[in-house]
Amino acid sequence: MSVEQQVRSLLSNGDQKGAVLLAEEAAIKNDTWACFCLAEWKIAGQGMPRDIDAAFELYRRAASLGHLPSNLRLARLYATGTGTKNSFERAHEIVSSFAPQDKFSAAEIALLSGELEADLSPDVIRATGPNITKFSGFLSIAECEWIRSLAAGLVQPSFVEDPQTGERIPHPIRTSHGMSFGPLQENLPVNRINRRIAKWSETDYSWGEPLHVLRYLPGQQYRPHFDALPAVTNQRIKTAIVFLNDDFKGGETTFPELDLKLRMKSGDMLLFDNVGSDGRRLDLSKHAGLPVIAGEKWIATRWIREEPYHPWIRD
Numbered sequence: 001m002s003v004e005q006q007v008r009s010l011l012s013n014g015d016q017k018g019a020v021l022l023a024e025e026a027a028i029k030n031d032t033w034a035c036f037c038l039a040e041w042k043i044a045g046q047g048m049p050r051d052i053d054a055a056f057e058l059y060r061r062a063a064s065l066g067h068l069p070s071n072l073r074l075a076r077l078y079a080t081g082t083g084t085k086n087s088f089e090r091a092h093e094i095v096s097s098f099a100p101q102d103k104f105s106a107a108e109i110a111l112l113s114g115e116l117e118a119d120l121s122p123d124v125i126r127a128t129g130p131n132i133t134k135f136s137g138f139l140s141i142a143e144c145e146w147i148r149s150l151a152a153g154l155v156q157p158s159f160v161e162d163p164q165t166g167e168r169i170p171h172p173i174r175t176s177h178g179m180s181f182g183p184l185q186e187n188l189p190v191n192r193i194n195r196r197i198a199k200w201s202e203t204d205y206s207w208g209e210p211l212h213v214l215r216y217l218p219g220q221q222y223r224p225h226f227d228a229l230p231a232v233t234n235q236r237i238k239t240a241i242v243f244l245n246d247d248f249k250g251g252e253t254t255f256p257e258l259d260l261k262l263r264m265k266s267g268d269m270l271l272f273d274n275v276g277s278d279g280r281r282l283d284l285s286k287h288a289g290l291p292v293i294a295g296e297k298w299i300a301t302r303w304i305r306e307e308p309y310h311p312w313i314r315d
Contacts, residue, residue: 004033016047027058035062036070043083043184051310055159056083059067059197063094071098072105072183079191082183082310088191095188108188120200126258128275130285132149134262135200138269139193144244145187148298151213154179175288180210182311197240197302201271206308209236213244216251216297224256227303228274228281235279238304241270248295257284279306 003026010019021040022139026034039058056077062070071094077083079091093110099106107124126132142221158171158178181190190211212240214222227239241253243264253262253270264270289297 001196002033003031004037007034007037009124021046021188027061030061030065032062032065032067032070036067036073037057039070039073052083052285052312067262068098068102072102074187076184076186078171079188080183082312084208088188088195091188091191104187111142111189112143114140114311122200125260125262126272127225129276131227131254132272132283133265135269135271136265137267138200139242139244140269141266143189143193144242144266146296147211147213147300148244150181150187151179151254151298155213155215173225174214176214176216176222177220178214180212180214180311182210186210191302193242194302197242197269197304200269201238201240203238203304204308206310207305209303209305209309210311212301212303214299216248216289216292218292220293221251221252221291224254224286224288226274226281226286228285234305234307234309236261236274236303237306239272239274240302240304242300242302243268243270244298244300248292248297250293251297252290253287254290255284255287257286261290 003022007019007023010016010022020038023038023041025033027038035058039055039062041047042058043055044050059070059073059077063074074090075094078085078087078094080086090166092109093104095108099109120135120138123134123136124131125134155177156179158174158176181184181187181222186194194208194211195205198208216222227236229236243266246264253264254260262270272285272287276282289299
């Protein structure tokens with residue numbers, strides 16, 4: 001019986017401690033599956049405290065032995081700077097090396113081989129308090145389809161935690177379905193998009209939250225709200241919204257305090273400020289997504305903080 005079979009057997013019998021000990025013993029002997037399994041547990045904090053550095057080393061050890069899943073995990077970690085120095089170049093090198101044998105890696109590289117970005121001409125809709133800028137053709141149609149295809153099977157209803165009961169309840173403001181490309185899901189095309197957002201927002205890549213994808217079905221909406229957060233030390237200073245399709249009715253983006261209603265095309269990006277130069281929330285930044293009347297509306301949002309942000313590292 002392989003190490004994997006033994007570990008799974010122990011877990012099915014409720015012996016998590018025994019499964020961890022067996023995996024650790026096998027990892028010391030450079031069993032690639034055991035290294036990968038332990039890395040997955042450590043990076044997720046599953047059954048043990050989260051330890052990103054230890055997980056990185058376990059992935060690296062298995063990757064050095066030719067383990068494909070570990071190599072692809074390493075590529076994500078290099079691309080996002082998780083547990084190691086940020087290096088898109090190293091991530092690209094790893095994924096390229098496995099493209100001949102892995103279809104997803106081949107698809108990543110094929111998409112990256114296209115034009116990096118168009119010659120963008122920002123259209124300033126409002127110059128101050130908040131600054132609102134439109135970037136036409138920010139993403140290619142291929143990039144829009146890439147995000148939508150990956151997110152389609154992962155979007156879930158939007159929920160929040162009831163402050164009184166602690167139970168998950170439907171989001172009172174956002175009725176859409178959503179998902180995020182976290183550090184282990186941020187493949188190279190998504191990483192390149194996030195870096196492009198950083199460039200054109202004049203911020204640093206490390207300041208952005210994971211790219212969050214929202215799908216709105218007919219009747220769904222995002223009621224008027226602010227993106228600036230209350231009582232935080234690392235505020236959301238800007239919001240970037242990329243529109244992934246335009247074959248739907250309704251669903252316009254509005255700024256009710258400005259009497260502004262916007263309709264975007266596939267690939268366009270809307271960038272706006274959430275706070276002023278004094279760090280205070282801009283009341284005129286209140287915005288909403290009107291109800292979709294027909295079809296499906298897809299957008300990708302990246303909230304940008306004022307300092308480096310990582311979803312696994314608390315302030």
